[in-house]
Amino acid sequence: MQWNGLTWTGVGSLLAVSALPETSDVAAQGISLSLSAIPSDMLGHVLNEIRQGMPCRVWLGALDEAGNVIADPYASMAGRIDNGMINEGGQTSTATITVETQLVDLHRSRERRYTDADQQFDFPGDLGFQYVAAVQNWNGVWGKGTGVPGGTHSSHNPRPPRGNMALE
Numbered sequence: 001m002q003w004n005g006l007t008w009t010g011v012g013s014l015l016a017v018s019a020l021p022e023t024s025d026v027a028a029q030g031i032s033l034s035l036s037a038i039p040s041d042m043l044g045h046v047l048n049e050i051r052q053g054m055p056c057r058v059w060l061g062a063l064d065e066a067g068n069v070i071a072d073p074y075a076s077m078a079g080r081i082d083n084g085m086i087n088e089g090g091q092t093s094t095a096t097i098t099v100e101t102q103l104v105d106l107h108r109s110r111e112r113r114y115t116d117a118d119q120q121f122d123f124p125g126d127l128g129f130q131y132v133a134a135v136q137n138w139n140g141v142w143g144k145g146t147g148v149p150g151g152t153h154s155s156h157n158p159r160p161p162r163g164n165m166a167l168e
Contacts, residue, residue, distance in 0.1 A: 003061075003069045015094065017058070020076055028104035031058070031077060034096040043086070046095050050084035056099045078102060 001008045015036035021029040033056075038046055061073025077099070084097040112118055119129040 001063070001067055001069065003073070020058070026103065028101050028107065030079070030082065030098055030100040030104075032096060032098050033058070034094060036092070036094045038093045038095060040091060040093065043088070043093050046093075047086065050081060050086075050095060050097055052081055052083060054081045055079075056081050056097070058099070079104070 015034040016032070017034075018032040020031055023029065035046070056079055057075055058077040059073040060076045062070045064070055079099045079101040082098045082100045082104075084095065087094045087096075114129060115132060116129040119126055
């Protein structure tokens with residue numbers, strides 16, 4: 001089947017889709033998707049697709065008698081695969097995945113740092129953080145010094161004289 005510039009290939013029969021939750025609260029919700037009658041020769045393909053954290057979209061659409069998509073399917077949910085389970089049978093298998101909405105990411109801690117190694121993970125060859133470690137351990141004076149003990153002073157802002165000042 002062709003739709004949205006992609007070729008869609010079925011590998012089994014749809015067994016179940018849990019109810020899509022609708023709440024007035026801003027909360028992470030999840031669903032369960034099961035696919036049955038997966039032929040044994042297609043099981044490897046299914047195992048490659050069921051990986052935790054991978055994106056998952058649930059589309060609601062209809063097909064005509066020839067198997068063509070009628071109008072535009074509706075994206076009813078988008079999220080990430082939480083976990084998956086395969087039940088192997090003799091000739092066919094069943095795969096079940098749970099999908100969490102993208103709101104669940106708000107509860108996950110971010111394990112990223114402002115280091116050169118972390119920057120290289122996303123942008124290999126970028127030199128923007130190469131001196132971060134050296135700056136953290138640096139113990140010196142910023143700016144241009146004039147050699148005046150106790151600080152730096154410019155000629156247009158001289159240090160006031162010490163001692164008593166006579167007013168005229």
